[in-house]
Amino acid sequence: MAVRARRRTAMSEPTPVPVEQLRFAMPPTHHGVEEERRHRKERLVAALRLFGRYGFDEGVSGQFTVRDPEFADCFWTNPFGVAFALLTVSDLILVNGDGRVVRGRHHVNQAAFALHARIHRARPDVVAAAHSHSPYGRALSALGELLDPITQDVCAFYEDHALYDAATGVVVDEEEARRIAAALGPRKAVILRNHGLLTVGDSVDAAAWWFLAMERSCQVQLAAKAAGTPVPIAHQDAVRLREQLGSDLVAWINYQPLYQQIARSEPEMFD
Numbered sequence: 001m002a003v004r005a006r007r008r009t010a011m012s013e014p015t016p017v018p019v020e021q022l023r024f025a026m027p028p029t030h031h032g033v034e035e036e037r038r039h040r041k042e043r044l045v046a047a048l049r050l051f052g053r054y055g056f057d058e059g060v061s062g063q064f065t066v067r068d069p070e071f072a073d074c075f076w077t078n079p080f081g082v083a084f085a086l087l088t089v090s091d092l093i094l095v096n097g098d099g100r101v102v103r104g105r106h107h108v109n110q111a112a113f114a115l116h117a118r119i120h121r122a123r124p125d126v127v128a129a130a131h132s133h134s135p136y137g138r139a140l141s142a143l144g145e146l147l148d149p150i151t152q153d154v155c156a157f158y159e160d161h162a163l164y165d166a167a168t169g170v171v172v173d174e175e176e177a178r179r180i181a182a183a184l185g186p187r188k189a190v191i192l193r194n195h196g197l198l199t200v201g202d203s204v205d206a207a208a209w210w211f212l213a214m215e216r217s218c219q220v221q222l223a224a225k226a227a228g229t230p231v232p233i234a235h236q237d238a239v240r241l242r243e244q245l246g247s248d249l250v251a252w253i254n255y256q257p258l259y260q261q262i263a264r265s266e267p268e269m270f271d
Helices: 033-053 110-122 135-143 153-157 174-184 204-227 234-246 247-265
Strands: 063-067 074-077 093-096 101-103 126-131 160-164 189-191 196-201
Touching: 033 074, 033 126, 033 204, 063 110, 063 204, 101 204, 101 247, 110 126, 110 174, 126 160, 126 204, 135 189, 135 196, 135 204, 153 174, 153 204, 153 234, 160 174, 174 189, 174 196, 189 204, 196 204, 204 247
Parallel strands: 160 189
Antiparallel strands: 063 074, 063 126, 074 093, 093 101, 126 196, 189 196
16 A cells, blocks of 8 residues: 655745734834823723722722823722722722812822822822732831842832831821932832832832832742742842833733733723
8 A cells, every 4th residue: 555645735835924013012102191191090990990900908098099191180080998909990089289189089098199299299200009908018118128139020119119118107297208209319219118018100100110010029039038048149140130111111011911810800890
């Protein structure tokens, strides 16, 4: 019985797709204030839903603010007493710099907002600020430690985060809010001793990513020190990694897969 050989068809080497035709997500440009406002509100709700999914909300604690694109001293934020995981765009409230609700049907968390208002005033470059009582952030804050350069990822925070080295309770005191804002300075994050983490960014996406990355870095540092003595990354290498990984643009890019997941799985948030 003759065996028939399978004919092999010649195939030319695939031609690379021109780089300019490849898709790569970048921060959007907006055509008008209303479009930008809607974008910021949608991103804010998505970030809060992610925080809820990760268990960062606890009772009524936690605040995420984004500056309104038209009224620079007004901020969209999550309302008091509404679960992060249930928030929709229509739930958000607009609060002025004095803590008064100017749009929306809910109260604001006055204690949390006082700190955010002070940070936004001190940092005109900050579009969004995130604070929550995440478990590993609280654990590291109880030690009164900064993040050490022990992994590639944490180097995004190298010499670009601060420790507010005083016990903080519910921040209702304007003077304490001022001191925390001063401790943050020009950096992207601050560890509030015995309290938790606060991050900022030039977009909701960046502030959210920095919070998520910082929380994970706290977890890694606690685990590494519990297991032994971590080997630190040398100063010059940590600086180089920060320059590569530490910009708000890099944070925005890193955050996009998380945004895509929450936006596609929970589209009702945009109502």
